[in-house]
Amino acid sequence: MTVRVDHEERRRQIAEALLRIADTQGLQSASMRAVAAEAGVSLRLVQYYFTTKQALLLDALARLGTQLQARMESWIRAAGSPPTPRSIVTAILSSILPTDPESRRITRTYAAYYTLVLNDPELVGKHGTSQPDLLEGFLAKQLRAAQQAGEIAPDRDPEMTAAGLLAMVNGLGSSVLGYQRTGEAALAILNHHLDELFRSP
Amino acid sequence: MTVRVDHEERRRQIAEALLRIADTQGLQSASMRAVAAEAGVSLRLVQYYFTTKQALLLDALARLGTQLQARMESWIRAAGSPPTPRSIVTAILSSILPTDPESRRITRTYAAYYTLVLNDPELVGKHGTSQPDLLEGFLAKQLRAAQQAGEIAPDRDPEMTAAGLLAMVNGLGSSVLGYQRTGEAALAILNHHLDELFRSP
DNA sequence: CACGGCATGATACGGGTGTACCAGGAGAGA
DNA sequence: TCTCTCCTGGTACACCCGTATCATGCCGTG
Numbered sequence: 001m002t003v004r005v006d007h008e009e010r011r012r013q014i015a016e017a018l019l020r021i022a023d024t025q026g027l028q029s030a031s032m033r034a035v036a037a038e039a040g041v042s043l044r045l046v047q048y049y050f051t052t053k054q055a056l057l058l059d060a061l062a063r064l065g066t067q068l069q070a071r072m073e074s075w076i077r078a079a080g081s082p083p084t085p086r087s088i089v090t091a092i093l094s095s096i097l098p099t100d101p102e103s104r105r106i107t108r109t110y111a112a113y114y115t116l117v118l119n120d121p122e123l124v125g126k127h128g129t130s131q132p133d134l135l136e137g138f139l140a141k142q143l144r145a146a147q148q149a150g151e152i153a154p155d156r157d158p159e160m161t162a163a164g165l166l167a168m169v170n171g172l173g174s175s176v177l178g179y180q181r182t183g184e185a186a187l188a189i190l191n192h193h194l195d196e197l198f199r200s201p
Numbered sequence: 202m203t204v205r206v207d208h209e210e211r212r213r214q215i216a217e218a219l220l221r222i223a224d225t226q227g228l229q230s231a232s233m234r235a236v237a238a239e240a241g242v243s244l245r246l247v248q249y250y251f252t253t254k255q256a257l258l259l260d261a262l263a264r265l266g267t268q269l270q271a272r273m274e275s276w277i278r279a280a281g282s283p284p285t286p287r288s289i290v291t292a293i294l295s296s297i298l299p300t301d302p303e304s305r306r307i308t309r310t311y312a313a314y315y316t317l318v319l320n321d322p323e324l325v326g327k328h329g330t331s332q333p334d335l336l337e338g339f340l341a342k343q344l345r346a347a348q349q350a351g352e353i354a355p356d357r358d359p360e361m362t363a364a365g366l367l368a369m370v371n372g373l374g375s376s377v378l379g380y381q382r383t384g385e386a387a388l389a390i391l392n393h394h395l396d397e398l399f400r401s402p
Numbered sequence: 403c404a405c406g407g408c409a410t411g412a413t414a415c416g417g418g419t420g421t422a423c424c425a426g427g428a429g430a431g432a
Numbered sequence: 433t434c435t436c437t438c439c440t441g442g443t444a445c446a447c448c449c450g451t452a453t454c455a456t457g458c459c460g461t462g
Contacts, residue, residue, distance in 0.1 A: 005409075026320030028229060032450060044411060053450065108319065115316035118309065118378060119227030133381065160393040164369055167376060167390070171368030174375075177319060180334065181364075189368070192361040206439075233420065245441060254420065 011049050014039045015060040022060075023105045027112040032056075054123065061113055061124065068106050071095055085146035086198050089139060093169045093190055098176045099183035107173050136162050151198050161197065168193065212250050215240045216261040223261075224306045228313040233257075255324065262314055262325065269307050272296050286347035287399050290340060294370045294391055299377045300384035308374050337363050352399050362398065369394065 017039035021030040032053060036043045050056035075095035079087040098104040117124050139162035146152045172186040218240035222231040233254060237244045251257035276296035280288040299305040318325050340363035347353045373387040 026316070029320070031448075033448085042411060045409085047451075048409070051451095111319060112316060114375065114379065115227070115313060118312060119230070121380060156397065157393060160390050163382075163390050164373075164394050167372030167387075168365055168369035169372070170375060171371030171373075172365075174315065174371055175368060178315065179322060186368075189361050189364050192358060193365050196357065232418075234418085243441060245443095246439085248421075249439075252421095 007049065010041075010045070011059065012063070014041065014046055014049055015056065015063050018056060018060045019064060019105075019109055022109045022112050027057075027109075027116055057113075057116070058124070064106065064109055064113070068096075068110075071102065071106065085142040085149065086151060086194075089142050089146070089165075090191075090194060092135070092139060093165060093194075094187060096169050096173060097183060097186055097190065098173050099187055104177070104183075108177055111174070111177060136166055139166065146198065156197070165193070165197075208250065211242075211246070212260065213264070215242065215247055215250060216257065216264050219257060219261045220265060220306075220310055223310045223313050228258075228310075228317060258314075258317070259325070265307065265310055265314070269297075269311075272303065272307065286343040286350065287352060287395075290343050290347070290366075291392075291395060293336070293340060294366060294395075295388060297370050297374065298384060298387055298391065299374050300388055305378070305384075309378055312375070312378060337367055340367065347399065357398070366394070366398075 014035060018030050018035045021034055021038055025034075032046050033043055035056070036046045039046070046056065050059060072092055072095045075091040076083065076088055079091040083091075095103065096107070098107040113124075136159075140158040143152060143156070143158040143161055147154060147156065147158065169190060172181070172189060175181045176183050176186050215236060219231050219236045222235055222239055226235075233247050234244055236257070237247045240247070247257065251260060273293055273296045276292040277284065277289055280292035284292075296304065297308070299308040314325075337360075341359040344353060344357070344359040344362055348355055348357065348359065370391060373382070373390060376382045377384050377387050
């Protein structure tokens with residue numbers, strides 16, 4: 001029953017080669033041949049495990065999402081015990097900011113995919129509700145909890161605040177990747193706004 | 202002394218064809234041939250007026266910047282007379298949000314250029330301090346004025362707030378372009394945060 | 403032992419890309 | 433009128449792309 005080689009392992013190896021190229025040279029440089037070379041396999045093998053390029057791109061994107069989720073969960077775990085709503089919110093938002101090599105890599109690659117999707121919407125569209133919406137809801141839930149604990153003014157709208165914070169972090173990330181700001185500066189801006197948000201009314 | 206054809210007019214015609222393609226099909230579809238066809242001229246002419254593709258890209262980007270600036274100034278003018286700091290800030294931020302065809306076009310095209318620059322930093326790097334920084338400073342100045350007028354709590358840091366707002370609008374724009382939110386929803390989120398910011402302490 | 407399917411390699415095909423080259427017409431200055 | 437510079441067209445070149453095709457090992461199963 002066991003196949004000769006581990007398909008999943010090969011697919012992972014190839015998909016991660018794609019992500020590596022997307023990070024360092026951009027997605028437009030991630031040709032089938034380049035991915036094959038980066039993964040150390042022949043072009044034919046890339047075709048074999050991912051029939052088409054779009055399939056490869058989608059698979060790699062899914063893996064990237066998994067990586068980001070793992071990173072966020074790790075940061076939440078490291079946020080302190082017991083976790084408070086504020087520490088969770090801070091952990092989530094900071095983990096997205098490109099402040100270290102791993103987050104830089106993830107953010108850069110996401111940005112590359114973003115532009116790809118902009119001009120080919122149905123490439124990724126069928127997934128229905130996208131991850132950002134789920135994250136936004138989770139964040140809003142934490143904000144509401146903090147609100148009930150009296151850490152946030154009661155007249156703040158949790159949904160709007162969550163959406164705004166997420167958008168801000170996204171924009172800050174863009175500016176960091178665009179060399180307009182350092183990761184530390186972006187983090188300082190984020191923390192300033194969190195301090196402003198979390199102060200007893 | 203006058204040349205036979207108006208060089209500047211031809212260059213504008215070609216560069217705007219590039220921007221039109223970048224908006225509708227993405228920058229990667231803006232090949233020399235496609236731009237020539239869109240502008241209704243021969244490939245040779247595109248080469249003649251812009252020797253290389255990079256020159257064409259840079260010229261078009263400069264024009265895009267001019268268009269955005271004109272839009273912002275127009276919105277500030279329309280913000281009401283006399284303009285208050287709050288109306289100016291609101292006008293600037295709303296004018297960036299992709300809520301109508303023109304702003305959608307500008308934002309989309311900027312996003313396309315952004316990804317291009319990500320993997321070729323020195324393409325646009327020599328321009329020194331970039332426009333966003335200037336805008337951030339201007340915004341901060343308006344916030345400080347509002348602060349002195351008592352419309353904003355005095356313990357807010359104008360620079361940090363300006364940077365945060367700008368990043369938030371940028372992120373909101375991304376989500377609108379990515380079909381995660383409508384332009385109206387993004388505007389509502391922005392206004393909610395502005396209401397929160399501009400309330401007498 | 404034979405055989406059928408999985409896994410791999412080499413290479414071909416049609417098309418698109420940026421750029422370079424060659425040629426010619428048209429109007430201005432001598 | 434001659435000439436020279438500006439402007440324009442057509443086309444060729446070398447390269448890269450995604451995909452398809454043909455061939456050939458190897459291994460488990462009958």
